Amino acid sequence: MSSRAMFSIVTCNLLIAAAxxxxxxxxxxxxxxxxxxxxxxxTDKMLADxxxxxxxxxxxxxxxxxxxxxxxxxxxxxxxxxQLTFSASKVAASDFAPLAGMSGLKALNFxxxxxxxxxxxxxxxxxxxxDLSIQDYRVGNxxxxxxxxxxxxxxxVDGLEVFVLFGDVVDDRGMERIGQLKDMRKLWITSRTIxxxxxxxxxxxxRMVDLHVRGTTFDDAxxxxxxxxxxxxxxxxxxxxITDAGMTSLAxxxxxxxxxxxNTKITDKGIENLRGMTELHNLYVAGTPVTIKGLDxxxxxxxxxxxRVGNRPLSADEFSDLRSMFQRSEIFDPVGFWSPxxxxxxxxxxxxxxxx
Numbered sequence: 068m069s070s071r072a073m074f075s076i077v078t079c080n081l082l083i084a085a086a087x088x089x090x091x092x093x094x095x096x097x098x099x100x101x102x103x104x105x106x107x108x109x110t111d112k113m114l115a116d117x118x119x120x121x122x123x124x125x126x127x128x129x130x131x132x133x134x135x136x137x138x139x140x141x142x143x144x145x146x147x148x149x150q151l152t153f154s155a156s157k158v159a160a161s162d163f164a165p166l167a168g169m170s171g172l173k174a175l176n177f178x179x180x181x182x183x184x185x186x187x188x189x190x191x192x193x194x195x196x197x198d199l200s201i202q203d204y205r206v207g208n209x210x211x212x213x214x215x216x217x218x219x220x221x222x223x224v225d226g227l228e229v230f231v232l233f234g235d236v237v238d239d240r241g242m243e244r245i246g247q248l249k250d251m252r253k254l255w256i257t258s259r260t261i262x263x264x265x266x267x268x269x270x271x272x273x274r275m276v277d278l279h280v281r282g283t284t285f286d287d288a289x290x291x292x293x294x295x296x297x298x299x300x301x302x303x304x305x306x307x308x309i310t311d312a313g314m315t316s317l318a319x320x321x322x323x324x325x326x327x328x329x330n331t332k333i334t335d336k337g338i339e340n341l342r343g344m345t346e347l348h349n350l351y352v353a354g355t356p357v358t359i360k361g362l363d364x365x366x367x368x369x370x371x372x373x374x375r376v377g378n379r380p381l382s383a384d385e386f387s388d389l390r391s392m393f394q395r396s397e398i399f400d401p402v403g404f405w406s407p408x409x410x411x412x413x414x415x416x417x418x419x420x421x422x423x
Contacts, residue, residue, distance in 0.1 A: 092173065094125040094149040103130035109156070111138035123147045132156030132180075139165040150174040150198075160185040167192030174198035174229070181209045184216030191223030197250075200231035214238040214260065221245060231255040231279075239265040246271055255279035255303075263288065263308070270295055279303040281327070287313030294319065303327035305351065311337035322346055329375060330354035335361025342366060351375040353401060359388050371396040381405070383413040394418075 102117060103109040109132040117124075118141045125147050132138075132153060139158070142148070143165040151172060158180070166175075166189040174197065175190060182201050190199060199220075203209040210233065217236050221227070221244040228250045237245075237258035245251065246268025252275060259282065266289035269275075275296040281303050290313035293299065299320050305327045314337035317323070324346045328337075334356045341347065345367045352362075353375040365371070371393040377400040381389070386405055389398055398405045407417060 092149070094147075094173070097125040097149075099126035099128050099150070099152075100124050101128050101130065103132060105131065107131065108133045109138075110134055111141070114138040114141045118142065118144050126150040128152040128154065129156060130154045132158060134158060134162070136162040136164060139163060143168050145169075146171060148172060150176075152176040152178070153180045155179040157181070163189050166190055170194045172196060174200075176200040176202075178202050179204065179209060181211060183211040184213055184219070187212055187216050187220040191220040193224075195226065196224055197226055198229035199227065200229065200255075202231060202233055210234045210236065212236050214241060217241050218244060221248070224248075226250055229253040233257045235260045237261060242266070242268045245269075248272075250274060253277040257282050259283060266292060269293075272296065273298075275299055277301040279327075280307060282306040284308060290314070290316040293317065296320070297322070299323055300346075301325040304331065305329040307331060309333065314338075314340040317341065318343065320344070325349040327351040328355060328357075333357060338362065339364060345370075347371070349373045353399065354378050359385055359392075362389070363392060368393050369395055373397045373399070375399045377401055383415050386410070386413070387415060390418075 100121065102113065109129050111134045114134060115138070122145065124145055127148060127150070129152065133156065139162055142151070148169065148171060153176070155178070160183050163186045170193065172193050173195060175193070177200070190196065201210060214236055217232065218241045221241055227248050229252065230245070231253070233255070235258045237256050238260045239262055242261055242265040245254065249271060251272050254275065257280070261283055263284045263286050266285055269292040273295050276298050277300060282305070285304060286308040287310055290309060293316050297319070300322050302323060302325065306329065310332045311334055314333065318340045321343055323344050326347060326349070329351045332355070333352065335358055338357055338361045342364055343366070347365065347367065348370045349372055350365070355378065357376070362376070372395065374389065374393055374396045376389065376398065380402045381400040386398065410417065
């Protein structure tokens, strides 16, 4: 695989997510400019040359950056820049200071790049910022912000629509402020320091489309807040405290397409509340007591693209039953994907190819 291809894999999720969340903006469909490779470090000079040669860039993704405030100042000269992504970059916190002057920037993404309270302070100075995503797949080694720094950032912005931040760095004060950001449409937080009572602040976020609270204290009482989110399309509740009692709050969310319930106490009784979800196409119930029989109530089985099921490996017969119900779905159990090779090894006959 080429280094450019590696860069594309690292950054594509961030770019697609932002483009999707802000699809109404004309710039969101502009072709992104990718700068940097595994064996090519992005320097101050490279940034200056880029700005000189392509001053009208709207979307820029930097991989393997190692530059100073001089390079950031050059980026600040891109008056048309609306989306900026830093991936696997080494930049001192103080060198991010020019970010505060990039008033035209709408979406800012950090991946595998150190971010602390000082950096968040500069980000909070970006007038008009609507989208902030901070992700570190090395389990928090580079996310060095504190709950107080996060709350200070949230207090500095008014029009935030997308907020992605993993780690135990959002507390109850942060949740209270999030509840005041009425334009919020995508919220991904995994902070275990949020108390169960603080989730009530989500109740007024009626524009929410994508909510991810995996591994948090989100419980049945918090599920009530979802009833005020009629446009919700993606909901990830894996490893939370929800039970069948809270599943009744999902009954009216007919636009839901992706639902994660892995490693919760949900049973077939809770799944009954999904009967009306005709848009559902990805369901994750691995690590729950949900049975194959319970899944049979799902509508529009032909729409299902992915299933994650079981709290133990599926038998060949169980897989065959699932495949007959969800013929277009990729099926996973705790062992992994039921690939054609795995099916063959289990003695499962392959379906005849459909005539075109």
